[in-house]
Amino acid sequence: MNSLSKRHDVIVVGGGQAGLACGWHVKQRGLDFTILDEQDKPGGNWRHYYDSLTLFSPASYSSLPGMPFPGAPSAYPRRDEVVKYLEQYSKHFELPVQPNIRIVRVYRDSGGFRLLSENGTEFSSRAIVVATGAFSRPFIPNIAGLHNFEGTKIHSSSYRNVKPFLGQRVVVVGAANSALQIAYELAQVAKVTLATRESVRFFPQRILGVDFHSWLKWTGLERTRWLNDQSTPVLDDGTYRNALKSGLFAHTSMFERVTSSGVVWPGGAEDQIDGIIFATGFRPNLKPFEPLDILDSQQGVKQHQGVSTSNPGIFFVGLPKQRNFASATLRGVGPDSEQIMDSLHKYLNI
Numbered sequence: 001m002n003s004l005s006k007r008h009d010v011i012v013v014g015g016g017q018a019g020l021a022c023g024w025h026v027k028q029r030g031l032d033f034t035i036l037d038e039q040d041k042p043g044g045n046w047r048h049y050y051d052s053l054t055l056f057s058p059a060s061y062s063s064l065p066g067m068p069f070p071g072a073p074s075a076y077p078r079r080d081e082v083v084k085y086l087e088q089y090s091k092h093f094e095l096p097v098q099p100n101i102r103i104v105r106v107y108r109d110s111g112g113f114r115l116l117s118e119n120g121t122e123f124s125s126r127a128i129v130v131a132t133g134a135f136s137r138p139f140i141p142n143i144a145g146l147h148n149f150e151g152t153k154i155h156s157s158s159y160r161n162v163k164p165f166l167g168q169r170v171v172v173v174g175a176a177n178s179a180l181q182i183a184y185e186l187a188q189v190a191k192v193t194l195a196t197r198e199s200v201r202f203f204p205q206r207i208l209g210v211d212f213h214s215w216l217k218w219t220g221l222e223r224t225r226w227l228n229d230q231s232t233p234v235l236d237d238g239t240y241r242n243a244l245k246s247g248l249f250a251h252t253s254m255f256e257r258v259t260s261s262g263v264v265w266p267g268g269a270e271d272q273i274d275g276i277i278f279a280t281g282f283r284p285n286l287k288p289f290e291p292l293d294i295l296d297s298q299q300g301v302k303q304h305q306g307v308s309t310s311n312p313g314i315f316f317v318g319l320p321k322q323r324n325f326a327s328a329t330l331r332g333v334g335p336d337s338e339q340i341m342d343s344l345h346k347y348l349n350i
């Protein structure tokens with residue numbers, strides 16, 4: 001028989017940066033809550049990203065509410081520093097993260113919601129915050145012949161470091177930060193081609209010595225919706241642009257199809273290659289919540305500024321462009337969590 005926990009005011013599903021930032025705000029408001037996460041430690045998916053990952057935002061723009069990111073404010077933190085920061089954050093604020101709980105189904109009951117976990121425990125709350133991450137379901141586009149390819153084909157989420165690719169011929173697919181970071185480091189030890197559907201748009205990481213994020217703040221651009229409509233630029237201190245210019249790795253339009261041992265480019269030329277790495281993005285993982293009518297026909301989440309527009313009592317943190325372009329980043333989840341607090345209170349009638 002399933003065991004049922006007591007009914008909380010709020011259950012936050014996901015204990016990554018979004019769930020932790022939200023937990024901080026919920027705790028400030030004195031609500032009764034818990035955070036459920038399928039992993040064995042808080043901090044979300046950062047520990048699964050590739051070894052050399054360096055943030056595109058400096059420490060001063062990578063903080064969650066209540067605790068500045070440690071170190072020099074202008075330094076760009078590495079993956080492991082983020083993992084450590086999030087673990088410390090959770091501990092310092094004594095956020096009630098319950099690890100190793102994977103929620104598989106959520107449904108309504110008369111007092112709110114029931115959340116069923118994989119191990120059979122049922123949780124119950126009046127409201128739920130979905131903070132399950134926008135980068136947990138790797139997306140690989142449909143490409144003719146891909147299933148026939150006998151070389152290595154991986155999504156960037158499975159890429160760790162250059163070791164498996166020493167001396168190989170590799171195509172990296174994608175035009176955003178991860179694709180460029182991976183192509184650049186692989187090109188030191190392998191023959192690399194970057195394949196993109198659109199042109200790569202570079203944006204200087206620092207302008208007149210000042211970080212891009214500070215400019216957005218000073219100019220007021222970050223408060224507009226203009227940025228939401230732009231494709232993601234590659235934030236660059238010159239390293240990637242110079243690497244492309246110098247031919248460290250090649251850059252071509254996206255290939256048209258894949259054979260058992262290579263790719264066929266527009267125009268028909270074929271290259272034999274050993275591997276393809278798809279840095280082609282992610283989709284949010286919302287499966288357990290789908291029965292609650294949260295998605296529209298285009299698979300977009302029916303929400304406005306983090307509040308469900310189809311199902312009262314459901315809130316979101318960490319969706320891409322949920323409120324603005326920073327919504328799915330370290331610095332965005334604090335303000336986005338704060339944004340939902342008034343609606344949450346109103347819903348709970350507290």
Ligand SMILES: Cc1cc2nc3c(=O)[nH]c(=O)nc-3n(C[C@H](O)[C@H](O)[C@H](O)COP(=O)(O)OP(=O)(O)OC[C@H]3O[C@@H](n4cnc5c(N)ncnc54)[C@H](O)[C@@H]3O)c2cc1C
Pocket residue numbers: 013014015016017018019036037038039043044045046049053054055056057062101102103104131132133134135136178285288317318328329330331
């Ligand atoms: C390669 C890469 C580079 C990035 N670089 C930056 C950067 O430089 N700066 C920046 O600010 N952001 C960056 N991001 C974006 C973002 O900050 C990270 O992806 C971050 O991990 C998102 O945090 P999150 O809490 O929203 O999601 P996650 O870190 O994915 O955490 C969600 C948590 O929910 C858990 N979960 C999911 N489903 C369930 C379920 N059903 N039941 C229980 N638990 C569940 C997951 O296991 C996970 O622990 C990057 C993302 C990627 C992929």
